[in-house]
Amino acid sequence: MFSVDSVAKNMSDFNNQKIVVTGATRGIGRAITTSFLEQGATVIGIYGGNDAAAEAFRAGCGDAAQRLHLFKCDVSDYAAVEAFYAEIESRFDTIDVLINNAGIRRDAVLAMMKEDEWRRVIDINLTGGYTMSKFAVQLMVKQKYGRIIFITSPMAHLGFVGQANYAASKAGQIGMMKSLSKETAKRKITVNCVSPGFIATELLDDLDTEQVKAYKRLVPARRFGKPEEVADAVLFLAGSKASYINGAVLEITGGL
Numbered sequence: 001m002f003s004v005d006s007v008a009k010n011m012s013d014f015n016n017q018k019i020v021v022t023g024a025t026r027g028i029g030r031a032i033t034t035s036f037l038e039q040g041a042t043v044i045g046i047y048g049g050n051d052a053a054a055e056a057f058r059a060g061c062g063d064a065a066q067r068l069h070l071f072k073c074d075v076s077d078y079a080a081v082e083a084f085y086a087e088i089e090s091r092f093d094t095i096d097v098l099i100n101n102a103g104i105r106r107d108a109v110l111a112m113m114k115e116d117e118w119r120r121v122i123d124i125n126l127t128g129g130y131t132m133s134k135f136a137v138q139l140m141v142k143q144k145y146g147r148i149i150f151i152t153s154p155m156a157h158l159g160f161v162g163q164a165n166y167a168a169s170k171a172g173q174i175g176m177m178k179s180l181s182k183e184t185a186k187r188k189i190t191v192n193c194v195s196p197g198f199i200a201t202e203l204l205d206d207l208d209t210e211q212v213k214a215y216k217r218l219v220p221a222r223r224f225g226k227p228e229e230v231a232d233a234v235l236f237l238a239g240s241k242a243s244y245i246n247g248a249v250l251e252i253t254g255g256l
């Protein structure tokens, strides 16, 4: 599937790097994983439970599938994440980049929000980022290098009707990123956020035609973004040209 220019691949920052991407097999995570594979990286991709999507993605990767290692792992399950990293350490020794991308929505106005809708969103979007980052830092400090990127959302500061859980989880990611970036800076581990606006993925499949039209009117660019446009920003922050960017939030919103 990939037409990788071998000269460009050899010059890539990511050739021979080991990259962990959560939510790697659909939507934004799939675009991020594809871009890293195109740049010669080994990608260790986590997905939540959709085996069919994971297999379809792998099948489309052509020769690059040899550098794609997929794990089914619930990022909200502390013991499962700990076991995942134990296997990663034994097989790969360390990792260079972590992309905390896995995320869900369970929308409801707060007064009607079920406890499970609140907890599941916080557990996956926020606590999953904590656990994934905790064990990643423990590996990265060994080599005194690393890049951690959270995929947050402008909902963190805008808020939206029905998204108190999601907005809180995304605001929490930014606070976590700010603190962690200060803890790890002297070890040459940078920690940043990419904040996509409306991006055309299955996460927005529940919007009806009128909602899509209304949301597009909110965007100065008058269109939803593509997952690849988010991936470009992620690869920039993960690369050598972003070595002095730490604790930042990079918005990819078409001007929202």
Ligand code: NAP
Binding pocket: 022, 023, 024, 025, 026, 027, 028, 029, 046, 047, 048, 049, 050, 051, 053, 073, 074, 075, 076, 100, 101, 102, 103, 104, 124, 151, 152, 153, 154, 195, 196, 197, 198, 199, 200, 201, 202, 203, 204
């Ligand atoms: P998506 O198309 O729904 O894909 C979500 C991915 O996360 C899937 O690979 C899914 O795995 C994985 N996942 C879900 N729960 C998981 C769990 N408990 N453990 C491990 N993996 C899990 O979503 P997306 O639109 O690409 O969104 C990706 C990220 O971008 C999210 O954090 C989202 O909040 C953020 N974001 C999206 C938008 C947007 O407009 N799309 C805007 C701003 C921010 P399975 O395939 O196994 O279900």
